[in-house]
Amino acid sequence: MKFYTLKNDQKLPAIGLGTWKSEPGKVGEAVIEAIKSGYRHIDCAAVYGNEAEVGEALKTAFAQGLVAREDLWITSKLWNNAHESDKVIPALQKTLKDLQLDYLDLYLIHWPVAFKADVGFASKADEFLTPEEAPIIETWKKMEEAYNKGFVKSIGVSNFSLKKLKSLLVDATLPPEVNQVELHPLLHQEELLEFCNNNSIILTGYSPLGSGDRSQEMKKDDEPNLLENEVISKIAMAHDCSPAQVLISWHLSRGTSVIPKSTNPKRIKENLDSYKIELTEKDLQQIKTLDKGYRYVDATFFEVPGGPYKNIYDE
Ligand code: A2P
Secondary structure, eight states: OOEEEOTTSOEEESBOEEOTTOOTTTHHHHHHHHHHHTOOEEEOOGGGSOHHHHHHHHHHHHHTTSSOGGGOEEEEEEOGGGOSHHHHHHHHHHHHHHHTOSOBSEEEEOOSOEEOTTOSSOOSGGGEEOTTTSOHHHHHHHHHHHHHTTSBSOEEEESOOHHHHHHHHHHOSSOOSEEEEEOBTTBOOHHHHHHHHHTTOEEEEEOTTOOTTSOGGGOOTTOOOGGGOHHHHHHHHHHTSOHHHHHHHHHHHHTOEEOOBOOOHHHHHHHHGGGGOOOOHHHHHHHHTTOOOOOSSOOGGGOOTTOSOOOTTOO
C-alpha cells in the first residue's frame, strides 16, 4: 500500500474507502469488508448520515482484532451548518461519538459554504450564512483549536478552489494538510495540483469513478459514463484489469489519494488492488487528452436565487 507523508509526519494511505452514498444497512458491512481486504483509510462525513453505523463497524473491527486504531486512518468532515465558532467543536464531538473514536486522523471543512445552524440542507437564500457572517478563517481557527486539543491529528479542507486555498494559506496559523476535491480523467485540476504539490498539501480525489449512484436530482441528463469511457476501457484491456482500476491507479500515478466508494465486497477488493497496476507514460498521455474540466458535482445546488454563494469553484 502506498502512503503519503503529510507535513506533520502523519501517513495517509493513498487509497481509502468512500462512504458517501453508502446506504444505511450496508455501510457497516462495507467497512468491515474493506478492513479485511487491507484498507487502512475510511473517508466519512457527518452529512452522509451513516457515521453511527460506521462507528459500530469500527468498534467490531477493533474488538475482533481486525485492525488496531493506530493503524487505521479515519477522515470526517464538518458540515455546512456548523461553521460558526461555537458550533465547530460540538460538531466534531458528535462525529467522534458517532464513530466511537477518541480522535480523528483528519478533519476537513466539507465546503466553503455556510448554513444557519438549524438547517440541514439550505435551499432558500435566508437559510445560508454569508461569507461575512461566517468567515472561513473563523471556522479554520476552530479547526486549529481542535488540532491543538488533540481531537484530530490533521486538519484540512474540501471543495476549495485554488483562489480559496491561497486565501486560507495567507490567514491560517496551521496550513491545511489536505484538500479533498473531485478528480478523475475528465477533471484533472492541474493548476490546483501543482499549487498543492508546491505547498505540501495532498489532494484527495472524490468521485473517482464518476459517482453513478448519485440521486437523480444531482445528475445531468447527458452525463458522461467514466466507467465506459473508450480510452479508459482500452487501457484496462491492455493491463488485463477493470476500467475502475485504471481510474483509481491514475490517482496514484499523479500523487493524489483517492476514495472510491463501494458497498460490494468484490468491488471493494478490486478497487484496493488497483495499486498493483502501473500505468505507462503512453497511458498517461492518452488520459491527458480526456481532461474537459467536467464536474459531476458542480455545486450549483448551493446557488439559490438571491443567495450568497455563486461560482463556488471560482471558475
Ligand atoms: P457499488 O457500491 O455497488 O460497488 P464514486 O466512488 O465515484 O462515487 O463511484 C461509486 C459508484 O461506482 C457506485 O455506484 C459503486 O457501486 C460503483 N463502483 C464502485 N467500484 C466499482 C468497480 N470496481 N466497478 C464498477 N463500479 C464500481
